[in-house]
Amino acid sequence: MQEEELDVELLERANKSLRHAQQTQRMVEYRQEKKLKRIQLKQKVEELAQLRDALADASRRLPMTRLPWRDVAKALQEQRDEVESDKRTLERYLKEQRRLLHDMQQWVAVQLSLQASPHAGVPTWRNVSLLANPVSRRLGKEWILKHMYLNTDRVFQQYGFPPPNLQVDVKKELRFEFDDEGYVILFKEQLHSVKGSLQRQVSQFYHTLLSLQCMVVFYSPALSMVIEEVDGFTRQYAFVTPRGEFVNVLVGEFHSSNRCVIVGQEIQSDDSVADYYRHHQRNRTFWFDIYTVPDGLRTRDIKLHSHPFVLGGSNLDRIQDAGDFGLNLSDCPTHLHDIRLHMWAQRILDMKIADYRKPKQTPPPTT
Known part of the structure; x- marks a missing residue:
């Protein structure tokens, strides 16, 4: 019994000693924390004092008077x-x-x-006016050319070309389609396995744009340009030939991974050069399509040109018309005019194409 009382007494004394030690430790930690806070507060006071002095110094340098009214x-x-x-x-x-x-x-x-077509089998002479305002003009050009580009495959199909996946040639053809209004010249051709690079073909096309592609027999680089505008994928060239024909052609160039399509359209009404439409002109439209194929290139070509006319007036007679091709019909019977003109145009075109396809040492410059 006495031993149990002794153990209880010892436990009570040990517990009391433990509580005292814990209290002592807490007091030590408290004093250390208070000391640290005093140091931090002292540092803060010094920082605030420095800030106060800096603000006071800055305020002394500011003008004490208000801005004049x-x-x-x-x-x-x-x-x-x-x-x-x-x-x-x-x-x-x-x-x-x-x-x-x-x-x-x-x-x-x-x-x-505009009518869909002047008569059956003849192309749509449309999208042929431009405004003078620069923004409207640019939008008009893009609309005309993108419309032509998006219809490229349909146009080639319309004129009897085989599907693009058939790698065959289409024999060169120049055809006149006459009617009471005048005529349309249709040229078409497809060549497979053309040698050279796509870029070279594009350069050659532009090199002959105004002479061969637009079929302007008397074109010369020495002629003064009325319009020469290159903007992004569009180009426009306008000039008057020695024969007095006003040519105003808009061209667009569209590239994809293995293809380039060049489209062109004669502008019949252009507000920026309205005075020049006293000259005679022709409708012109063309598509030139270049594909890369395993053994080279394939090219498809459609050109459509009309008889000459004066805007708002009448057509030129056949003798004046033939003069634009360098042909004199004055001694030819009237009933043979159309045949002679067709044969002469075929001869001129063959000569120009032969010259165009001659091997060249260096790529031709781009117009």
């Missing part, structure tokens, strides 16, 4: 002038956009109102 008024006026200038700029921009919208609405309405 004239300076305030001038600043407000400058701000107002800037706002009014921005307003005028936005108003001009809005006016330009409204004019552009009006122009394009009228332009598209004219394009859609």
Whole structure:
């Protein structure tokens, strides 16, 4: 019994000693924490004192007087002038956009109102006007050329070309289609296994763009250009021939991974050069399609050209017409005019194509 009482007493003394030791440890930690906080507060006081001194020094350097009312008024006026200038700029921009919208609405309405074709079997002479406004003009060019490009395969199919996957040649053909209104010249050809690079073919095409592709017999690089515009994938060239024909051709170039399509359209009405339409002109449209194939290139070609006419007037007679090809029909019976013109045009085209396909030492320059 006495031993049990002794053990209890020892446990109580040990517990009391443990609590005392724990309290002592807590007090030590508390004093250390208080000491650390005092150090931190002292550092903070020093930082704030430095900041106070810096602010006081800066305030002493600031001018103690207010801005003169004239300076305030001038600043407000400058701000107002800037706002009014921005307003005028936005108003001009809005006016330009409204004019552009009006122009394009009228332009598209004219394009859609044109007849699908002057008569069966003859191409659609459409999409042939451009406005003078630079933005409207650029949109018009893109619309005309993209419309032609998207119809490339349909046009070749329409004129009897085989499907693109058939690697065959289509014999060169030049055909005149006469009617009461005049005539249309159709040229078509497909060549397989053409040697050379795609880029060389493109360069050669542009090298002969105005002489061969547009069939302008009397074209010379020395002729002065009325229009010479190159913008992105579009080109436009306009000039007057020595025979007085006004040529105004718009060209677009479209590339894909293994193909290049070049399309062209004569512009019948161009607001930027309206005075030149007193000269006679012709309808022209063409598609030139180049594919890469395993053994070289394949090219497809369609050209369509019309008789000469004066915008808003009448057609030129056959004798004047033949003169554009360098042919004199004055001593030829009237009933043979069309036959002679056809034969002569065939001869001229054959000569130009033969010259075009002569082996060349260096690639021709691009027009």
